[in-house]
Amino acid sequence: MARALLEALRRRDVLADHVRTIADAEAMARIGTYDVLVLDRRLPDGEGLDLVAALRQRRHPVPILVLTALGTVDHRVDGLDSGADDYLAKPFAIEELLARLRALQRRGPALSDRYLSFGNLSVDPRSSEISIAGSLVEFPRREYLVLEALMRRPNRIVTRPNLIEAVYALEDEIGSNALDAHISRIRKKLLMAEATVEIRAVRNIGYLIRTKA
Amino acid sequence: MARALLEALRRRDVLADHVRTIADAEAMARIGTYDVLVLDRRLPDGEGLDLVAALRQRRHPVPILVLTALGTVDHRVDGLDSGADDYLAKPFAIEELLARLRALQRRGPALSDRYLSFGNLSVDPRSSEISIAGSLVEFPRREYLVLEALMRRPNRIVTRPNLIEAVYALEDEIGSNALDAHISRIRKKLLMAEATVEIRAVRNIGYLIRTKA
DNA sequence: CTGCGTGTAATGTAGCTGCAATCTTCGGCT
DNA sequence: AGCCGAAGATTGCAGCTACATTACACGCAG
Structure with a gap:
């Protein structure tokens, strides 16, 4: 063949x-x-x-x-x-x-990248924009990167190293709970905007995003 | 049907x-x-x-x-x-x-050289002319090039290196905020002409053009 | 000479982001 | 079940960095 x-x-x-x-x-x-x-x-x-x-x-x-x-x-x-x-x-x-x-x-080759959407949350990697329940919500850069990384694998665990890599591409950054702080701030925004998804921690491994109970 | x-x-x-x-x-x-x-x-x-x-x-x-x-x-x-x-x-x-x-x-759409239009802004790459809200607005060369590069990908991030490349084709040009200065001048003109689009910075990455809130 | 375009530098500024201190939750162990 | 330690969550704060803006100088063209 x-x-x-x-x-x-x-x-x-x-x-x-x-x-x-x-x-x-x-x-x-x-x-x-x-x-x-x-x-x-x-x-x-x-x-x-x-x-x-x-x-x-x-x-x-x-x-x-x-x-x-x-x-x-x-x-x-x-x-x-x-x-x-x-x-x-x-x-x-x-x-x-x-x-x-x-x-x-x-x-020719694609320029675009798929819209990531899950629950009432959607992420457009091309413009770095996030909408929740249909309305645009502003996220600072690092928070955006964390959330995008999670949204690329909804319902799946994303390890801490993976997340850190996603956010701090090359830069060195160790020894602090900066990631946890970002997660916390993201959660607050998700709550504010009444998202139907939530971020859950997986002890000793990482985080995952999933639909709210 | x-x-x-x-x-x-x-x-x-x-x-x-x-x-x-x-x-x-x-x-x-x-x-x-x-x-x-x-x-x-x-x-x-x-x-x-x-x-x-x-x-x-x-x-x-x-x-x-x-x-x-x-x-x-x-x-x-x-x-x-x-x-x-x-x-x-x-x-x-x-x-x-x-x-x-x-x-x-x-x-996504194929790349093309036809009229680029977005919001009430339109760019004709062939004649290097820009109109805002229907009327022609003059832009100096470098500002034009920056704006054209952004208009080629509305709603998408265009990285700083990309923009610099678009403006300074071969010439070497590093170490200054010349690009930022151009952006600033473009913004002023957009405001003057009451464009319905705006240029947003994406921290550490570049800029994108999008419709005003 | 004059005017515009453009790069540079100085300055301003907002708000992101890392940190640390504190509190909470969770899981394992007896 | 209950306790304890460790991991995670939260939050205020302070420093900082990237971007924004403006003024200025240089250069080229008319």
């Missing part, structure tokens, strides 16, 4: 590389600069959509087309919502695939 | 406008700012793909999804190659359409 595709691409003077595993694909995406990534879902070392999600999480801008046998509407919706830009199910016409690749390449 | 779609979108709090003809669609695209354009092919006054081609010819950046009964592979290829970003044939599942619209909206 891959071989046939590579051959078709080569015949049209499209340069392409091929790898078999998610791990390799991730490495290639990290190093190389590609116009488009074509991805199957059922791969030797896992589910292709996990790679999509991982790349998007890191804000990797490469356009991604998922090409797979899993073709129900639900499959398609899942694929697109995981961050893929197009989804084509087998069987497919090679000409259509090529046209879709052209469309993706034409459009 | 259009009514059903509008209803489905409205139910999900997606704002949408609907027109019946190519002429109207063209007018709307020219005036308004839309995240995505959904287009049928067989329209009362012509072939939808002609509109796609016309918009692309003018470098219109809006993502376009063609939604039509014409669903052969050739139809699809033609649609995509005319400049559309996605092509969905009837019959289709509403959920898939919505997912595809999300994907397009996520990715």
Whole structure:
């Protein structure tokens, strides 16, 4: 399958590389600069959509087309919502695939980043704006960064080191409860704005954001 | 058909406008700012793909999804190659359409050199002219460049390095608050002209332009 | 020469942010 | 169950830093 595709691409003077595993694909995406990534879902070392999600999480801008046998509407919706830009199910016409690749390449790499929303809270990483219950709420920089980091993984624990890294990118900062202080201030604002989410501490590990009981 | 779609979108709090003809669609695209354009092919006054081609010819950046009964592979290829970003044939599942619209909206508009307009401010990169509330306002070169860079990504943060790069293309220019000074002067002019947009600082990162509260 | 554009520097300022002191909560242990 | 220690929560405060603004000087163009 891959071989046939590579051959078709080569015949049209499209340069392409091929790898078999998610791990390799991730490495290639990290190093190389590609116009488009074509991805199957059922791969030797896992589910292709996990790679999509991982790349998007890191804000990797490469356009991604998922090409797979899993073709129900639900499959398609899942694929697109995981961050893929197009989804084509087998069987497919090679000409259509090529046209879709052209469309993706034409459009270029993404500039945008997904709106993060959870409960009645939504975060726009592009403008660093946060709205709660529909109205804009101002957050200072560091508080914003903490909240954004939490919102990138709602319902999941984000470790203290991760949070500190998110806020103090390179700068060194150790030995204080600065992070706790930020959390506290964020909580106060969430309360003020009547957010339906809350930040819970996970002892010895970190924090997570989740919907209020 | 259009009514059903509008209803489905409205139910999900997606704002949408609907027109019946190519002429109207063209007018709307020219005036308004839309995240995505959904287009049928067989329209009362012509072939939808002609509109796609016309918009692309003018470098219109809006993502376009063609939604039509014409669903052969050739139809699809033609649609995509005319400049559309996605092509969905009837019959289709509403959920898939919505997912595809999300994907397009996520990715955002293509870069372009057409009129940049936001709020009551508009910038013509070709002539380097700026109008506020309909009347032309003179900006010196450097101020113009800063404002254009911001207007290329309204509501998004533009980093200081990006801005500096935009203004001082090759020349070396470090160690001063020249950029801040420009921003300040631009702000003064925006105020004078009663612009409905404002420039906000994002601490430690850069600036962004957005509509005034 | 004059006027505008632009970089620099000085100065002002707001409000973020880290800290520490104190209080509260939680989990483990007997 | 109850106690204790440690982790987390909270809050006032003070220093500071990044940004804002203004004035000024230099340079180039008409």
